[in-house]
Amino acid sequence: METQKKSSQPANKTLTSEEGEEEQCRADTSCAKNEKQEPSSPKQGDFSDPVYKEIAMANGAINQMNRDELRAKCAGLKLDTRGVKDVLKKRLKSYYKRQKLMHSPAANANSDVYFDYICVVDYEATCEENNPPGFLHEIIEFPMVLIDTHTLEIVDSFQEYVKPEVNPQLSEFCVKLTGITQKMVDEAQTFHQVLKRAVSWLQEKELGTKYKYTFLTDGSWDMGKFLHTQCKLSCIRYPPFARKWINIRKSYRNFYKVARAQTKLICMLENLGMEYDGRPHCGLDDSRNIARIAIHMLKDGCQLRVNECLHSGEPRSVPVSAPIEGAPAPQNPKKRN
Known part of the structure:
Protein backbone atom coordinates (compact mmCIF):
# COMPACT_ATOMS: atom_id res chain seq x y z
CA MET A 1 0.00 0.00 0.00
CA SER A 7 1.17 10.10 3.27
CA SER A 8 1.87 10.53 7.00
CA GLN A 9 4.67 10.21 9.53
CA PRO A 10 6.20 6.75 10.20
CA ALA A 11 4.93 6.63 13.77
CA ASN A 12 1.60 7.63 15.26
CA LYS A 13 2.56 9.61 18.35
CA THR A 14 -0.99 9.51 19.74
CA LEU A 15 -0.49 5.84 20.57
CA THR A 16 1.96 4.75 23.26
CA SER A 17 3.21 1.21 23.75
CA GLU A 18 3.03 -0.77 26.97
CA GLU A 19 6.26 -1.10 28.94
CA GLY A 20 7.99 -4.31 27.95
CA GLU A 35 22.83 -1.68 7.05
CA LYS A 36 26.50 -1.13 6.24
CA GLN A 37 27.77 -4.06 8.28
CA GLU A 38 28.77 -7.20 6.44
CA PRO A 39 28.79 -10.63 8.08
CA SER A 40 32.54 -11.22 8.38
CA SER A 41 32.72 -13.34 11.50
CA PRO A 42 35.06 -16.35 11.31
CA LYS A 43 31.97 -18.47 11.95
CA GLN A 44 30.81 -17.64 8.43
CA GLY A 45 33.96 -18.93 6.75
CA ASP A 46 37.75 -18.74 6.87
CA PHE A 47 38.46 -15.67 4.73
CA SER A 48 42.18 -16.51 4.53
CA ASP A 49 41.29 -19.42 2.25
CA PRO A 50 42.68 -18.90 -1.30
CA VAL A 51 39.21 -19.45 -2.71
CA TYR A 52 38.29 -15.91 -1.66
CA LYS A 53 41.10 -14.53 -3.82
CA GLU A 54 39.60 -16.41 -6.76
CA ILE A 55 36.17 -14.98 -5.95
CA ALA A 56 37.62 -11.46 -5.79
CA MET A 57 39.28 -11.93 -9.19
CA ALA A 58 36.02 -13.18 -10.69
CA ASN A 59 34.18 -10.19 -9.22
CA GLY A 60 36.74 -7.84 -10.76
CA ALA A 61 36.22 -9.37 -14.19
CA ILE A 62 32.44 -9.14 -13.84
CA ASN A 63 32.71 -5.46 -12.89
CA GLN A 64 34.39 -4.76 -16.24
CA MET A 65 31.57 -6.28 -18.31
CA ASN A 66 28.88 -4.24 -20.05
CA ARG A 67 25.23 -5.26 -19.97
CA ASP A 68 25.37 -7.26 -23.22
CA GLU A 69 28.40 -9.18 -21.99
CA LEU A 70 26.70 -9.84 -18.66
CA ARG A 71 23.57 -11.14 -20.38
CA ALA A 72 25.63 -13.36 -22.68
CA LYS A 73 27.54 -14.80 -19.72
CA CYS A 74 24.27 -15.44 -17.83
CA ALA A 75 22.80 -17.14 -20.90
CA GLY A 76 25.86 -19.34 -21.22
CA LEU A 77 25.47 -20.42 -17.60
CA LYS A 78 21.71 -20.92 -18.07
CA LEU A 79 20.93 -18.12 -15.60
CA ASP A 80 18.11 -15.61 -15.90
CA THR A 81 19.13 -12.87 -18.36
CA ARG A 82 16.53 -10.33 -17.23
CA GLY A 83 17.30 -7.26 -15.18
CA VAL A 84 19.38 -4.09 -15.18
CA LYS A 85 23.18 -4.14 -15.16
CA ASP A 86 23.56 -4.07 -11.35
CA VAL A 87 21.19 -7.03 -11.01
CA LEU A 88 23.04 -9.05 -13.67
CA LYS A 89 26.40 -8.33 -12.02
CA LYS A 90 25.15 -9.48 -8.64
CA ARG A 91 23.58 -12.59 -10.17
CA LEU A 92 26.88 -13.63 -11.74
CA LYS A 93 28.92 -12.84 -8.64
CA SER A 94 26.58 -14.89 -6.46
CA TYR A 95 26.72 -17.78 -8.93
CA TYR A 96 30.51 -17.86 -9.01
CA LYS A 97 30.74 -17.50 -5.25
CA ARG A 98 28.41 -20.47 -4.72
CA GLN A 99 30.36 -22.55 -7.23
CA LYS A 100 33.73 -21.71 -5.66
CA LEU A 101 32.57 -22.36 -2.11
CA MET A 102 30.69 -25.54 -2.91
CA HIS A 103 33.73 -27.78 -2.51
CA SER A 104 35.84 -25.53 -0.31
CA PRO A 105 36.42 -25.84 3.46
CA ALA A 106 35.71 -22.11 3.60
CA ALA A 107 32.08 -22.86 2.90
CA ASN A 108 31.75 -24.14 6.47
CA ALA A 109 28.20 -25.30 7.22
CA ASN A 110 26.37 -22.34 5.72
CA SER A 111 22.93 -23.06 4.34
CA ASP A 112 21.45 -21.51 1.22
CA VAL A 318 18.17 -5.83 13.74
CA PRO A 319 21.99 -6.06 13.82
CA VAL A 320 23.52 -8.50 11.36
CA SER A 321 25.32 -10.03 14.34
CA ALA A 322 22.00 -11.11 15.87
CA PRO A 323 21.32 -14.87 15.88
CA ILE A 324 19.12 -16.13 13.06
CA GLU A 325 15.87 -17.31 14.61
CA GLY A 326 12.53 -18.22 13.14
CA ALA A 327 9.29 -16.64 14.33
CA PRO A 328 7.60 -18.42 17.26
CA ALA A 329 4.59 -20.62 16.66
CA PRO A 330 1.50 -18.41 16.15
CA GLN A 331 -0.98 -18.28 19.02
CA ASN A 332 -4.50 -16.89 19.18
CA PRO A 333 -4.64 -13.14 19.92
CA LYS A 334 -4.80 -12.19 23.56
CA LYS A 335 -6.86 -9.30 24.88
CA ARG A 336 -5.06 -6.45 26.56
CA ASN A 337 -6.04 -5.69 30.16
Missing part, protein backbone atom coordinates in the same frame (compact mmCIF):
# COMPACT_ATOMS: atom_id res chain seq x y z
CA GLU A 2 2.75 2.33 -1.09
CA THR A 3 0.87 5.57 -1.73
CA GLN A 4 -0.81 5.73 1.65
CA LYS A 5 2.37 4.62 3.41
CA LYS A 6 4.05 7.85 2.36
CA GLU A 21 5.24 -5.38 25.54
CA GLU A 22 7.47 -5.48 22.46
CA GLU A 23 10.60 -7.57 22.37
CA GLN A 24 13.87 -5.73 22.96
CA CYS A 25 16.18 -5.64 19.94
CA ARG A 26 19.72 -6.62 20.59
CA ALA A 27 22.75 -4.31 20.58
CA ASP A 28 22.92 -1.19 18.40
CA THR A 29 19.73 -0.51 16.42
CA SER A 30 21.01 2.39 14.33
CA CYS A 31 19.68 1.89 10.82
CA ALA A 32 22.65 3.42 9.03
CA LYS A 33 25.22 1.50 11.06
CA ASN A 34 23.60 -1.90 10.77
CA VAL A 113 18.35 -20.45 3.14
CA TYR A 114 17.64 -19.53 6.75
CA PHE A 115 13.92 -20.43 6.77
CA ASP A 116 11.72 -23.17 5.37
CA TYR A 117 8.95 -20.70 4.62
CA ILE A 118 8.64 -16.94 4.25
CA CYS A 119 5.21 -15.38 4.77
CA VAL A 120 4.69 -12.15 2.82
CA VAL A 121 2.25 -9.61 4.27
CA ASP A 122 1.03 -6.35 2.75
CA TYR A 123 -1.94 -4.86 4.60
CA GLU A 124 -4.36 -2.32 3.16
CA ALA A 125 -5.68 0.24 5.61
CA THR A 126 -8.12 3.13 5.78
CA CYS A 127 -6.71 6.39 4.45
CA GLU A 128 -7.57 9.87 3.25
CA GLU A 129 -6.09 11.70 0.28
CA ASN A 130 -4.31 13.95 2.76
CA ASN A 131 -4.24 12.14 6.08
CA PRO A 132 -4.82 14.64 8.92
CA PRO A 133 -2.45 14.63 11.93
CA GLY A 134 -3.12 11.67 14.20
CA PHE A 135 -5.16 9.81 11.58
CA LEU A 136 -5.76 6.22 12.72
CA HIS A 137 -5.15 3.72 9.94
CA GLU A 138 -7.37 0.66 10.40
CA ILE A 139 -6.53 -2.55 8.54
CA ILE A 140 -9.21 -3.37 5.96
CA GLU A 141 -7.46 -6.19 4.06
CA PHE A 142 -5.38 -8.96 5.65
CA PRO A 143 -3.44 -10.90 2.99
CA MET A 144 -0.62 -13.44 3.37
CA VAL A 145 1.36 -15.23 0.66
CA LEU A 146 3.50 -18.24 1.58
CA ILE A 147 6.85 -18.95 -0.11
CA ASP A 148 8.51 -22.36 0.08
CA THR A 149 12.20 -21.40 0.15
CA HIS A 150 13.29 -24.88 -0.94
CA THR A 151 11.15 -25.11 -4.08
CA LEU A 152 11.20 -21.30 -4.59
CA GLU A 153 7.48 -21.24 -5.26
CA ILE A 154 4.38 -19.55 -3.87
CA VAL A 155 2.53 -22.46 -2.30
CA ASP A 156 -0.54 -20.87 -0.71
CA SER A 157 -2.24 -17.61 0.19
CA PHE A 158 -4.72 -16.16 2.68
CA GLN A 159 -6.97 -13.12 2.26
CA GLU A 160 -9.80 -11.60 4.26
CA TYR A 161 -11.30 -8.14 4.40
CA VAL A 162 -11.70 -6.44 7.77
CA LYS A 163 -14.47 -4.23 9.12
CA PRO A 164 -13.09 -0.91 10.45
CA GLU A 165 -14.67 0.11 13.75
CA VAL A 166 -13.32 3.55 14.64
CA ASN A 167 -14.05 5.08 11.21
CA PRO A 168 -16.33 2.55 9.52
CA GLN A 169 -17.01 4.73 6.46
CA LEU A 170 -14.30 4.44 3.80
CA SER A 171 -13.19 7.60 2.04
CA GLU A 172 -13.70 7.91 -1.70
CA PHE A 173 -9.92 8.13 -2.04
CA CYS A 174 -9.44 4.86 -0.13
CA VAL A 175 -11.99 3.01 -2.28
CA LYS A 176 -10.37 4.26 -5.47
CA LEU A 177 -6.84 3.48 -4.27
CA THR A 178 -7.42 -0.03 -2.92
CA GLY A 179 -10.45 -1.21 -4.88
CA ILE A 180 -12.04 -2.21 -1.56
CA THR A 181 -15.67 -1.11 -1.47
CA GLN A 182 -17.85 -0.11 1.45
CA LYS A 183 -19.93 -3.26 0.91
CA MET A 184 -16.83 -5.45 1.25
CA VAL A 185 -15.89 -4.08 4.66
CA ASP A 186 -19.49 -3.85 5.88
CA GLU A 187 -19.85 -7.59 5.26
CA ALA A 188 -16.44 -8.41 6.76
CA GLN A 189 -15.69 -9.33 10.37
CA THR A 190 -13.67 -7.45 12.96
CA PHE A 191 -9.89 -7.52 13.07
CA HIS A 192 -9.89 -9.73 16.16
CA GLN A 193 -11.93 -12.37 14.33
CA VAL A 194 -9.87 -12.15 11.15
CA LEU A 195 -6.60 -12.38 13.08
CA LYS A 196 -7.82 -15.58 14.76
CA ARG A 197 -8.46 -17.15 11.35
CA ALA A 198 -5.09 -15.95 10.09
CA VAL A 199 -3.45 -17.64 13.09
CA SER A 200 -5.37 -20.86 12.35
CA TRP A 201 -4.14 -20.74 8.75
CA LEU A 202 -0.53 -20.39 9.91
CA GLN A 203 -0.97 -23.19 12.45
CA GLU A 204 -2.35 -25.53 9.78
CA LYS A 205 0.94 -25.05 7.89
CA GLU A 206 2.84 -26.14 11.06
CA LEU A 207 4.85 -22.93 10.97
CA GLY A 208 6.97 -22.39 14.06
CA THR A 209 6.50 -26.02 15.14
CA LYS A 210 7.62 -28.33 12.32
CA TYR A 211 8.95 -25.62 10.00
CA LYS A 212 11.11 -22.57 10.53
CA TYR A 213 9.53 -19.40 9.14
CA THR A 214 9.47 -15.63 9.27
CA PHE A 215 7.50 -12.71 7.84
CA LEU A 216 8.50 -10.39 5.02
CA THR A 217 7.10 -6.95 4.22
CA ASP A 218 7.60 -4.13 1.72
CA GLY A 219 8.99 -1.57 4.16
CA SER A 220 8.46 -0.99 7.88
CA TRP A 221 4.85 0.18 7.81
CA ASP A 222 2.90 -3.07 7.77
CA MET A 223 4.18 -4.32 11.13
CA GLY A 224 5.59 -1.14 12.65
CA LYS A 225 2.57 1.05 11.88
CA PHE A 226 -0.56 -0.73 10.65
CA LEU A 227 -0.48 -3.90 12.77
CA HIS A 228 0.76 -2.08 15.86
CA THR A 229 -1.96 0.59 15.57
CA GLN A 230 -4.67 -1.97 14.83
CA CYS A 231 -3.79 -4.09 17.84
CA LYS A 232 -4.07 -1.01 20.05
CA LEU A 233 -7.45 -0.11 18.58
CA SER A 234 -8.73 -3.67 18.93
CA CYS A 235 -7.38 -3.98 22.51
CA ILE A 236 -5.22 -6.94 21.48
CA ARG A 237 -1.66 -7.64 22.55
CA TYR A 238 0.77 -7.36 19.68
CA PRO A 239 1.36 -10.94 18.43
CA PRO A 240 4.84 -12.26 19.33
CA PHE A 241 5.18 -14.02 15.96
CA ALA A 242 5.11 -10.64 14.16
CA ARG A 243 7.76 -8.88 16.28
CA LYS A 244 10.54 -9.50 13.76
CA TRP A 245 10.46 -9.48 9.98
CA ILE A 246 12.39 -9.06 6.74
CA ASN A 247 12.08 -5.59 5.22
CA ILE A 248 12.63 -6.50 1.57
CA ARG A 249 13.49 -2.92 0.64
CA LYS A 250 16.55 -3.04 2.89
CA SER A 251 17.48 -6.53 1.68
CA TYR A 252 17.13 -5.51 -1.96
CA ARG A 253 19.12 -2.31 -1.52
CA ASN A 254 21.97 -4.04 0.31
CA PHE A 255 22.11 -7.06 -1.99
CA TYR A 256 22.01 -5.30 -5.36
CA LYS A 257 23.79 -2.15 -4.10
CA VAL A 258 21.18 0.28 -5.43
CA ALA A 259 19.90 3.65 -4.22
CA ARG A 260 16.96 3.88 -1.82
CA ALA A 261 14.84 5.38 -4.61
CA GLN A 262 15.16 2.10 -6.52
CA THR A 263 13.45 0.05 -3.80
CA LYS A 264 9.83 0.95 -4.51
CA LEU A 265 7.79 -2.09 -5.49
CA ILE A 266 7.44 -1.15 -9.16
CA CYS A 267 11.14 -0.20 -9.40
CA MET A 268 12.28 -3.48 -7.89
CA LEU A 269 10.13 -5.44 -10.34
CA GLU A 270 11.33 -3.42 -13.33
CA ASN A 271 15.00 -3.69 -12.32
CA LEU A 272 14.57 -7.47 -12.16
CA GLY A 273 12.99 -7.48 -15.62
CA MET A 274 9.45 -8.19 -14.40
CA GLU A 275 6.10 -6.42 -14.65
CA TYR A 276 3.50 -5.94 -11.93
CA ASP A 277 0.91 -8.72 -12.07
CA GLY A 278 -2.57 -7.72 -10.88
CA ARG A 279 -4.07 -4.55 -9.43
CA PRO A 280 -1.74 -2.18 -7.55
CA HIS A 281 -2.81 -1.58 -3.92
CA CYS A 282 -4.81 -4.79 -3.80
CA GLY A 283 -3.17 -6.28 -0.72
CA LEU A 284 -3.14 -9.84 -2.06
CA ASP A 285 -1.76 -8.78 -5.45
CA ASP A 286 0.88 -6.59 -3.80
CA SER A 287 1.86 -9.52 -1.57
CA ARG A 288 2.18 -11.85 -4.57
CA ASN A 289 4.38 -9.39 -6.43
CA ILE A 290 6.56 -8.85 -3.35
CA ALA A 291 6.84 -12.65 -3.10
CA ARG A 292 7.97 -12.78 -6.76
CA ILE A 293 10.77 -10.33 -5.92
CA ALA A 294 11.80 -12.36 -2.86
CA ILE A 295 11.93 -15.57 -4.92
CA HIS A 296 14.01 -13.80 -7.58
CA MET A 297 16.44 -12.60 -4.91
CA LEU A 298 16.75 -16.10 -3.44
CA LYS A 299 17.50 -17.45 -6.91
CA ASP A 300 20.17 -14.77 -7.32
CA GLY A 301 21.86 -15.98 -4.13
CA CYS A 302 20.49 -13.55 -1.55
CA GLN A 303 20.16 -15.13 1.90
CA LEU A 304 17.11 -13.23 3.13
CA ARG A 305 17.37 -12.70 6.87
CA VAL A 306 15.41 -10.79 9.49
CA ASN A 307 16.53 -7.15 9.51
CA GLU A 308 13.81 -5.31 11.49
CA CYS A 309 11.88 -5.70 14.73
CA LEU A 310 9.33 -3.81 16.82
CA HIS A 311 10.88 -2.11 19.84
CA SER A 312 8.77 0.11 22.14
CA GLY A 313 6.20 0.53 19.38
CA GLU A 314 8.76 1.61 16.77
CA PRO A 315 10.40 -0.38 13.95
CA ARG A 316 14.14 -0.78 14.52
CA SER A 317 16.96 -2.42 12.60
